[in-house]
Amino acid sequence: MTSNLMPLDHGSLEHLLPPSWKTQINAWLAEDTPSFDYGGFVVGEAPRTATLWGKSAGILAGVPFFEEVFKQCGCTVEWHAREGSHIEGPRGKNFGAKAGKTKIATVSGPTRGLLLGERVALNILARCSGVASVSRGLLLNLRSAGFHGTLAGTRKTTPGFRLVEKYGMLVGGADCHRMDLSSMIMLKDNHVWSRGSITEAVKAAKSVGGFSLKVEVEVQSEEEADEAIDAGADVVMLDNFTGAGVKVAAKNLKERWAGKRHFLLEVSGGLKVDNAEEYVCNEVDILSTSAIHQGVPHVDFSLKINV
DSSP, X not given: OOOOOOOSXXXXXXXXXXXXXXXXXXXXXXXXXXXXXXXXXXXXXXXXXXXXXXXXXXXXXXXXXXXXXXXXXXXXXXXXXXXXXXXXXXXXXXXXXXXXXXXXEEEEEEHHHHHHHHHHHHHHHHHHHHHHXXXXXXXXXXXXXXXOXXXXXXXXXXXXXXXHHHHHHHHHTOBXXXXXXXXXXEEOXXXXXXXXXXXXXXXXXXXXXXXTSOEEEEESSHHHHHHHHHHXXXXXXXXXXXXXHHHHHHHHHHHHTTTTOOOEEEEESSOOXXXXXXXXXXXXXXXXXXXXXXXXXXOOEEXXXXX
């Protein structure tokens, strides 16, 4: 059984980000202001401060992205809440909650810079925090239901925004699963059909992936799972099983292959926030779902210049 512990220091997650991530921020700013900054001309360069307010409950996530937006706009950010911490929402009293809002950060810099970065920064923070919030909520529910394995996201992310969404999963305590097609080798039904069999597909994958990449196979039945395990799959995904079906198949597979082959069992397909607990059993190592990042509600933030 695998485990998934929430990071103790969410601030260190910034060190995971690749060297290219800051160019994405630059591209998003360029998208938002492709030519003249008319509003910036109106307000000018006078130094001001603005307060970032949390207006709904959730987990704060996306701190490095928010900071970089304003850094590129000539501003600095002072945080009053730690990434990974819970924002109480309108009725909360922590972090200086006042009049239905929670004080999250203070941003300082030229007025034009504050307004130039405002919408881009808020969009990123709202989306990332929404992913972290749903991830944390589902993980806590699963732990309460007795699940000790890993909750993972999927590759069903927004094009161009995957890094932020995967980062949000980590802050929420979930596993990113594979980041892209070059991370782990996942053989789905189309791969198997194209190659001819599970055995041949796994053999081909291992011939190029070598020892450093795990091979995962998506299966629709116990029989397919047996073939995948026998072929040497590192991870077997029970896809679109019912909760009851998962418990039967997982128990049978772990008992049948005990002491013969080591493999992880993943369950995916049809798992939602309101039904994931139905799939919990001791034999399942990983529950993966796009429900923690696809179509999740955003956490509401606003940035108001102090007067």
